[in-house]
Amino acid sequence: MSATGGILPTYQRFVTGPSRRSFRSKEKAIIFLVFATFCLVCFGTFFYLPEFKGSGGRVYDQIKRAGPDLLIPPPPRQLEDTREAQRFIRHEEDAKDDPHIFGDREKLKAKIEEDRELKVLERPDQAIVVPKRSSTGNPPLNAPDSLNEPINQIDEILAPEAVTVPPAPAQIYPMRQGGKDREESVRRKRDKVKEMMKHAWDNYVRFAWAKNELKPVSKRGHTGSIFGTQPLGASILDGLDTLYIMGMNEEFKQARDWVVKEFDIDSVVADVSVFEVNIRFIGGLLTCYALTGDTVFRDKAQKIADKLLPAFNTPTGIPNALVNFKTGSSKNYGWASGSSSILSEFGTLHLEFSYLSDITGKTIYRNKVDKIRHVLNTIEKPNGLYPNYLNPRSGKWGQHHMSMGALGDSFYEYLLKAWLLSGKEDNEARQMFDEAMEAAMKHMLHQSPAGLTYFADLKFDRVEHKMDHLACFSGGMLALASRTLKDDHSARYMDIAKQITNTCHESYDRTYTKLGPEAFRFTEGAEARALKSSEKYYILRPETIESYFYLYRLTKDEKYRDWGWEAVQALEKHCRVPGGYTGLKNVYSEDPQQDDVQQSFFLAETLKYLYLLFSDDNFFSLDHWVYNTEAHPLPIKGANPFYREASA
Structure with a gap:
């Protein structure tokens, strides 16, 4: 066919020959609508997906936090120093x-x-x-x-x-200015500890935000902690008051915003430890309420405490160890001497619950812990000692295993501190403490051939010459008992406090890393040394440093600050990694394997006690604050106006 005489396909008719023409009006309208719809879909996809909508979107927040690291190289240190100087x-x-x-x-x-x-x-x-x-x-x-x-x-x-004196406004968190020691060298050490906290916190924010703890080597969240796999933000709740005390205001505001917007206790469906949730979560929130007057902290603490109350529904009122926040069901650990409750757990609730009653005006919390106190005060005790296990149904002791370390430790501490927190009005608590210490010193206190003093474990009538790192808190506890009540016990309490703290320092000094093992023994061949592989690890524990803090505050002996600085140097050398701080699996090894866990108590206790050790005595004075077993300071009733007791 010729080009002029043949019939062309339709699509060629409009592009050849003189008959060429443009689109009709209807066709133009359809094309425009298609194009506009496409643009609208693209625009909406980018700006209105939940992950990107507003500053509250999680992905948006993550990109915003990660942006400086991903896209912008860090500024030179000199520039940062200049900016800091300008801010100052x-x-x-x-x-x-x-x-x-x-x-x-x-x-x-x-x-x-x-x-x-x-x-x-x-x-x-x-x-x-x-x-x-x-x-x-x-x-x-x-x-x-x-x-x-x-x-x-x-x-x-x-x-x-x-x-x-005005309380801190709820939305304003001013820079701290107090607490600096007169000596420049001590101030530098204090600043170093603050830098350690920033390193630990920044990496938690970067790699494990809202997770319970950080794996600093793997640079991800730690899901194998005592809180299980459900993210509860344990490091946030535990580290809140440390951020405030160190004057890390931007970080504190960031953590407070998460508590307000993201922390939802109603979403928790797992079994949780009544003890751990109380000392870490409730304790940390109550301290922040005392510090700031921000009622969001008080209200969150109360809501958590309400979730714990079903655990107290036992025939004796002794709570079970675990409670399910979703169902309210509770139980004890199967391994705990016939499903008994553990002394150090049910005996370490009094400070937080009694203070919570005072600031909320609700007596239910104090009533729960007073009932525990009544059971413990009236029950017969073997040789005046408190076994580590008590059956919450029968009210009878389980195995007669006594320890100043694991399973027993903080019960004794809370007897003393309940008396202090009450403004020394709770005389029953102080009497129980003195009686318990008298029995412990008679049956559990020993001295090695080389002159090292330690609290041994008792299993029925058999002495196990082993002391846990956890028991190293007892040096500080006895020193505090000595200085808060002058009586016939005072001199002996302080003498033993110094000896115990020296023994715990020796357990550090006799390792290659200069960090203490989880437990150490006293035998003919070794003293203050771990013998089993399961005892040689160090998980960033604070108890020895805690005693350094108390002994320095109460004696002013500079050796305790020197020992604390030794611990700082050891932590920096062996535990610091680019992603935070890790524990060690063998403190006696020249090249110890890392356990890859930054415990939440490292932020709450270890670094806080180091910071306080290098601070002035009036900075969170022992005359006005009582530290719970997780180092969260609570105000002393009648001595500290920041007690914030609810009006009648």
Whole structure:
């Protein structure tokens, strides 16, 4: 066929020859609608998916956090130092107009006189008042925020009458200024500990945010912890008050926002430890409430405590060890001497539950722990000792295994500290403590041939010459008991406290890494050394450092600070990795294998006690704060206005 005479296919008719024409109007409209629809779908996909919508989206937040590391190289250290200096200069300039931050002596005194009659309330019906200076000459309050620290730093300004002190506003977390030691070398050590906390925290945020703990070598969340696989943010809740105490305000605000927006206890479906949740979660939240007055912390703590209450539904009121937050069912560990409850667990609830009752006005929490106290006080005790197991159904002791370490430890600590927290009104607790210590020193305290003092374990009438790292807290406990009540026990308590702390230091000093083993023994061939492979590991535990802190505060002997600095150097050399801090599997090895776990208590206890060890004595003074067994400070009733007791 010719090009002119033949019939062309339809699609060629519009592109050849003189008959060429454009699209019809209807065709143009259809094409436009298709194109517009395509653009709308693309636009909506990018901006309106839940992962990207708003700053609350999880993926958006993760990209925002990771952005600087992924796309922007870190600035030179010199530039960071310059920026820090500029921030400090701006802070100094702002302070000129704010005497609560860093004002000069005369301006601050004048401002206090001007504001003496002003009442700043946490709630409309409740003012917070600082009592007058204590008889020791120390300020009556170790200020929990920078609004009050200048008061601690300047002498003569506290008048004999009371001065009203405002709580920290719920949404403002000012930089801390207090607590620095007079010696520059000590201040540098304190700053080093703060840098360690930042390294541990930043890597947790980067690699395991909202997970329970961090695997710093693998750089991911740790799912094999005592909290199971469900992410509960254990490191966040445990580390909150350490961030605040160290003045890490941006990090604290970040953690607080997660507590408000993401932490949902109703979503937890697993069995959890009543003991661990209490000392880490409730304890940490209660401290943050005392520090800031932010009621979100109090309310979250109360909600968690309510979830624990079903565990107390036993014939004796002694709680079971595990409770399911979803169903309310509870049980004990099968291995615990015929499904008994454990002394160190049900005996370590009193501080948090009694304080929670006072700040909420609800007596149910105190009633629960008072019932435990009644059972323990009235039950017959073999040789005055407390076995580690008690059956919650029959109210009878299980195996007669006694220990100042695992399974027993913090029960004794809470007897002493319940008395202190009550403003020394809970005399029953102090009497039980003294009686328990008398029995323990008679039957469990031993001295090695080389003169090392230790608390041995008892299994029925057989002595096991072994001391747990956990038992090293007892040095600090006995020192605190010695200085808080002057009686016939005081001198002996302090003497034993020093000896026990020395023994625990020896357990560190006799290892290659200069970090202490999980347990150590006393035999003819070895003293203060681990003999079994299962005892040679170090999981970033705080107990020995805890005793250094108490002994230094109460004796002012510089050797305890020296020992603490030895621990810092050992941690940096053997436990620090690019992704955080890891435990070790053999402290006697020249090249120890790492366990790849950054425990939440490393943030809550180990680093906090080191920071306090290198701080001034008035910084979270022992006259005004009691540290729970997870190192969360709680205010002493009647001595500390930040107790924040609910109005009647």
